[in-house]
Amino acid sequence: MSSIMKGMIAMLFALVVMPQCLLAQEAVAQHEMRKQFLQLQSTIHEQNQLIKSLLTRVDVLETQMNGRMSTISLSRPDAAGPAMEGLSQGFNPEIGVVATVQAHITENTEDGEGNDTIALKELEINFAQYVDPYSRLDAIITLNDDLEENLVEIEEAYYTHWGLPLGFVARAGKIRPKIGKQNVLHLHQLDTVDYPLVIQDFFGEEGLAASGVRLQNFIPNPWDIPLQITGEVLRGNNGNSFSQISRRPIFNSHLSSFFELSDDIELELGTTAMFGEENVSGGSQGDNRFGVHVFGFDATLNWYLPEGKKAKLQGELYFQDRTDLVKTNFNPWGFYLLADYRFHPKWSAGVRVDYLETLDTANEHTFAVSPYLTFWQSEFANFRLQLQHLNPADGQPDNGIFLQGNFAIGEHRHPVQ
Amino acid sequence: MNMLSKIVFSLCVALTSGFITSPEVSADVIKIVATTSTFASLAKEVTGDLAEVDYVASPKRNVHTYSPTPKDVFKVKIADVFIHGGADLELWKSPLLEAAGNPAFLGEKNTVIHLSEGIQMLEAPQELTRSEGDIHRYGNPHYWLSPANVHIIVNHLAMRLGQLYPQHVDVFKRNASQFQSRLKKKEVIWQSELSPYVQQAIVTYHRTWSYFSNYFNFIVVAEIEPKPGIAPSAKHLIYLYEIMKSKDVKVIVKAPFYERRTPKKVADVTGATVVTLPLDVGGVKEATDFIALIDYNVSQLKRAFSKGVV
Numbered sequence: 001m002s003s004i005m006k007g008m009i010a011m012l013f014a015l016v017v018m019p020q021c022l023l024a025q026e027a028v029a030q031h032e033m034r035k036q037f038l039q040l041q042s043t044i045h046e047q048n049q050l051i052k053s054l055l056t057r058v059d060v061l062e063t064q065m066n067g068r069m070s071t072i073s074l075s076r077p078d079a080a081g082p083a084m085e086g087l088s089q090g091f092n093p094e095i096g097v098v099a100t101v102q103a104h105i106t107e108n109t110e111d112g113e114g115n116d117t118i119a120l121k122e123l124e125i126n127f128a129q130y131v132d133p134y135s136r137l138d139a140i141i142t143l144n145d146d147l148e149e150n151l152v153e154i155e156e157a158y159y160t161h162w163g164l165p166l167g168f169v170a171r172a173g174k175i176r177p178k179i180g181k182q183n184v185l186h187l188h189q190l191d192t193v194d195y196p197l198v199i200q201d202f203f204g205e206e207g208l209a210a211s212g213v214r215l216q217n218f219i220p221n222p223w224d225i226p227l228q229i230t231g232e233v234l235r236g237n238n239g240n241s242f243s244q245i246s247r248r249p250i251f252n253s254h255l256s257s258f259f260e261l262s263d264d265i266e267l268e269l270g271t272t273a274m275f276g277e278e279n280v281s282g283g284s285q286g287d288n289r290f291g292v293h294v295f296g297f298d299a300t301l302n303w304y305l306p307e308g309k310k311a312k313l314q315g316e317l318y319f320q321d322r323t324d325l326v327k328t329n330f331n332p333w334g335f336y337l338l339a340d341y342r343f344h345p346k347w348s349a350g351v352r353v354d355y356l357e358t359l360d361t362a363n364e365h366t367f368a369v370s371p372y373l374t375f376w377q378s379e380f381a382n383f384r385l386q387l388q389h390l391n392p393a394d395g396q397p398d399n400g401i402f403l404q405g406n407f408a409i410g411e412h413r414h415p416v417q
Numbered sequence: 418m419n420m421l422s423k424i425v426f427s428l429c430v431a432l433t434s435g436f437i438t439s440p441e442v443s444a445d446v447i448k449i450v451a452t453t454s455t456f457a458s459l460a461k462e463v464t465g466d467l468a469e470v471d472y473v474a475s476p477k478r479n480v481h482t483y484s485p486t487p488k489d490v491f492k493v494k495i496a497d498v499f500i501h502g503g504a505d506l507e508l509w510k511s512p513l514l515e516a517a518g519n520p521a522f523l524g525e526k527n528t529v530i531h532l533s534e535g536i537q538m539l540e541a542p543q544e545l546t547r548s549e550g551d552i553h554r555y556g557n558p559h560y561w562l563s564p565a566n567v568h569i570i571v572n573h574l575a576m577r578l579g580q581l582y583p584q585h586v587d588v589f590k591r592n593a594s595q596f597q598s599r600l601k602k603k604e605v606i607w608q609s610e611l612s613p614y615v616q617q618a619i620v621t622y623h624r625t626w627s628y629f630s631n632y633f634n635f636i637v638v639a640e641i642e643p644k645p646g647i648a649p650s651a652k653h654l655i656y657l658y659e660i661m662k663s664k665d666v667k668v669i670v671k672a673p674f675y676e677r678r679t680p681k682k683v684a685d686v687t688g689a690t691v692v693t694l695p696l697d698v699g700g701v702k703e704a705t706d707f708i709a710l711i712d713y714n715v716s717q718l719k720r721a722f723s724k725g726v727v
Contacts, residue, residue: 133524136515163520167494216518218491226491258487263477266486304478307676345648345676378647379482379551409547413508416485416516 093129093137096412098188099405100124106400120145121404122187124155126412135161140186155186156209171214176207178214178230178254179272180298180316183207184417188406191312191340192372193386197354198318198334201366202241202294210234210250230254240359241292241320242276250276251290256298264304272296272318278325291323312340312350320359329362348374357393364393380408447582450492451500452507453480455561456532456570458698458706460500462596463574463589467582471496473513476697476704479674480506481551481646485513493517498581500574503531504538506558530577535569536560539627551646562696563628564604564711568597603708607715608633614722618664620657620689622671622680625696629714638664641671641680649679661687668721672696692721 103118121144128138139157158173176184183199187206194200199207212234219227236248256270274294296318303311319333334356342348354368372386386402447468451457457472464470471492474483493499494517501510514522514529521528538556545554560566575593579586615634619626622641630637639660643653660666661683669680669691680691694714695701704710 134520160515162515162518162523164518167518169516169518218494224491226487228487228490256487260488263475268487304475306673308479308674309676376648378547380547413512416490416509416512 091129093127094411094413096126096408096410098122098124098126098186098408098412100188101405101407102193103403104400106398108396108398108400124186124188128411128413131159134163135159167217169216171216172212174209174211175214175232175234176209177212177232177234177250177252178216179203179208179252179274180254180270180296180318181268181300181314181417182316186414188408189414191338191348191350191374192352192370193384193402193404194370196316196336196338196352197356197366197368198316198336201332201334201356201358202318202320204240208234210237212249226258228256230256236276241294241322242279244279245277248277250274266302266304268298268300268302270298272298278323278327291325293321295319295321308342308345310342312338314338314340327359329357329359331362332357332359334358334366346376348376361393366393367391382406447498447578448496449498449500450496452502452510453697454699455697455707455710456500456502459561459567459570460574460578462706463571463578463593464585465588465592467585467588468498474507476695476699477673479672480697481508483507483509485509485516489513490516493522494519497521498528498530498578500530500532502558502561503533504536504555504558504560505553506533527577527581530574532570532573533558533560535573536566539631540624550642550644552644557624557627559625559696560628561707562626563632564600564607565632566628567600567707571596600708603712607711610715610719611722614718617668617722618666620661620666620669620683622669622675625672626670626694636664638666641669641675641683654679654683657683658686661689668692668718670694670718673700690721692717694718 099120100122101118102121104115106115108115123143124140125143126138126140128136130136137157137159140155141157142153142155143151144153145151154174156174156176158171158175161170161172164170176186178184179199182190182196183203187195195205195207212232214230214232216228216230219229221227230253232250232252234250234252235246236243236250237246242248242250252272252274254270254272256268259267259269261267272295274292274296275290276292276294277289278291296316298316299314301313303313305311315335315337317333317335320331322330322332334354336352336354338350338352340348340350349372351369351371354366354370356366357364358366368388368390370386370388372384374382374384376382382405384402384404384406386404388398388400388402390398390400392398447464449457449460449464449468449470451460451470451472453474454472454476457470460468461470473485473489473492474480490513493513496519499514499519499522501507507513520526533555538558538560541556542549542552542554545552561570571593575586575589579589582589611633616636618636618638619630620639620641621630621637624637624640624642624645626635626637629635639657641649641657643649643656649657666687667689669684669689671677671680671691671693673693673695677691677693683689684691694717695704695710698704698706698710700710701713703713
């Protein structure tokens, strides 16, 4: 056999036999791959089962964590309830300071306090914090450099407790009673530099603040109108109209309702009824117990205009029916009307008109008109210029100019009234 | 009537008047009150017909300076769940809850849900001082203006409400999921519509639009307010004229409750366009829900960028 023949036989053998061998090897490889594939499939299935069980476990842990988070979240001051941060500073009360500086120039020639002078009218320091999950304590202390009054005074200091039976909210301590709209406000919250004259005459230059207890709730009604009722029992040793005797209390009640006349117009109406006793020398009231009756009506209309502008109209009317044991006037009465317009982020202007038949002047009246302009430097600082023309029932007419600045630092907030 | 009788009588009258005002949890419908209309709208998306959802602050007013009314107090008093933004968005929240005195929301209660949990807050101040204006201690609280954050909010709502009402957990999850599907589809459209204006510089009135701008990739170069809550001064306006010209700012964004005179003045000098965008659902009549709110804002911005029309 020639070498050519041998080569051809070898090639033929290779062509016939080699593919068979390769096919056999491929079958083995395929079998191996299939085996590996099945193993992989099994592994994936196991992993899926593991992931599922882990996800279930995560769900359970998340649920447990969220239960805790609702507690932990309260440690943030932005959350509702006590700020229990667990660190000593977390228990410190909120502290704020508001300074009111006031200058007053008047035609009045008397050398009275506040005439032709500039003074720190009031420095208000407030402390507040939750007592526990059910209650809160607020204390507002005021200091002034007035020469005729106390330098330090408790403006308000009260304990508030919610969650009482039937949904009541109670407040006890020294409070500004719920008499209309302006008496509950602090000096720096007013639209004007002073309280309306009827409030000054009936309850004191800075309104009535007295120790006592308050209960507040809403009265249900079929129209879903918020009817809020407030009942207060106050110590009697405060106020111009009352006894100045601690054990002869003042009873006060206020009923208010609120209406949304449109998306932009709100109306709030309220009535006040107070009962107390006169300040009779010797303390004998005879048959005239609770001889001082004060009745009042208040109305506030807020109109929210585009671009942050706002117009407010407010009025309060009070009259008294009292026994004739002390005061000259048995039926003093008075009212104020206030119009305020915030027409610019930095500016607002308004006017207050006062009319009053005072406790001490029957059948004659006091009249005042007080236009003002306020510059709002920021939410925490403002300056106010107020003119006042006063025509008192028992004196000479007077014209005055007030300039007032209010400045706030720290944590300072006001209750919703 | 002697004094003691009067005291007893007064207390009886007061207690009787409140006899049926005790907050009661309805077995059927969940009563939810949210601080803002947007949070209320998102809660409604999650709860569907299972809840009556109301809100406190009008979307037409500045939520920071809102004063709660007696009606708001009444709403909170009778609600089962209270939802708020947290992060000092609503500084009036605690006085509101205290005035309402609803024990469900005071103390350690799960019925108060604050939505900033899980949100990556922007612009947290390095130092807490009012010399920096009306800043917020936890950072910028306008986080809901980013659709990405709204996914987190909705998930959070579904989870927290599911814990409170486990019998409805599946419905809450399904509703949340359906809302998110719709939101995702819209997100693609919004991104596409505003894609030509990516990296555009804008000026805003207040530091309100940081999350929105981050999401849509705009650059806020300045605010009309020199510092948060501080009204603009003449000196600041000069600064604005310079920076807007140097950064080629074409659009000034303001919310409806901010005055228009100053932005208009700046726009007149710099050639920019003022566009008024609502922050919350109901801020304009077209913004009937969250998706409609962003729809409206995207369309207004697109118009302002493309045509210079307000």
